[in-house]
């Protein structure tokens with residue numbers, strides 16, 4: 364069974380997605396802000412944990428200052444295991460919440476609390492609870508891109524790098540699955556595993572905009588290019604891929620495949636690391652719907668884009684903002700959500 368029948372479409376309408384234009388700064392200003400942020404992190408005994416989709420200068424700073432740049436699975440693990448008692452998470456809200464759930468005694472702050480995720484916003488806890496209660500015979504597997512409340516309702520949390528083997532192992536035990544929130548990733552996993560999955564109907568506003576026909580046409584122009592696709596993309600786009608994988612799996616494929624040119628269907632932020640690690644290879648963005656696409660900026664998440672150097676500097680400079688941007692998770696919810704999160708971390712250890 365693979366069905367979203369009778370489930371409302373929880374994809375976000377374009378009006379709910381912010382328009383966000385990142386600042387362009389001169390090199391001297393970037394250098395000054397990075398120095399200020401590095402000093403601020405040191406003064407607070409904090410470590411910076413950044414996602415691959417945020418601004419390239421923020422990614423560089425995270426690595427230069429002893430923090431990390433990673434996918435959401437490794438961000439969670441890094442924050443939990445690092446000795447710092449203050450975690451500055453540059454990403455979107457569910458990533459800050461996950462860090463807090465796994466490290467409830469640490470202080471977790473984010474450059475902005477406005478950085479949301481369309482998958483999280485499209486999976487409202489009360490509606491999701493009703494969905495679970497209507498299907499009590501199913502094992503509840505939720506993607507990491509969900510609120511602490513939704514995680515607390517689940518049996519397993521997964522990221523795109525471990526979703527496939529975890530569902531495979533549940534299917535092998537004969538378990539039927541209730542999956543949320545990303546319908547494209549859910550369909551891809553159902554297709555690969557043959558598992559019995561009932562799907563929530565959410566989508567990522569960035570990956571949903573990749574277009575199969577335009578990708579075919581581009582591949583015709585560059586027949587030697589390898590096509591790397593994130594599984595939050597629509598099925599017709601996934602069908603064209605040479606490799607389907609999470610951000611870390613896309614990075615690995617770019618390094619190991621012999622192609623000198625790649626067309627990549629994921630957020631533009633990942634191109635910073637792709638180019639850093641493969642200076643002799645070329646990377647082209649997979650085509651999106653262009654003007655009028657839901658993601659507005661096209662192939663770049665407007666919420667991830669909010670994590671700018673200036674915002675980070677202000678967070679560390681301004682005591683009021685630092686206090687206001689602390690991530691709080693209800694301890695009872697956090698304790699319940701920690702169970703499925705730890706299952707994932709143990710599975711992938």
Ligand code: SF4
Pocket residue numbers: 416455479480481482508567568569570630664665666667
């Ligand atoms: S890129 Fe998509 S999945 Fe990632 S944070 Fe943005 S909206 Fe969410």
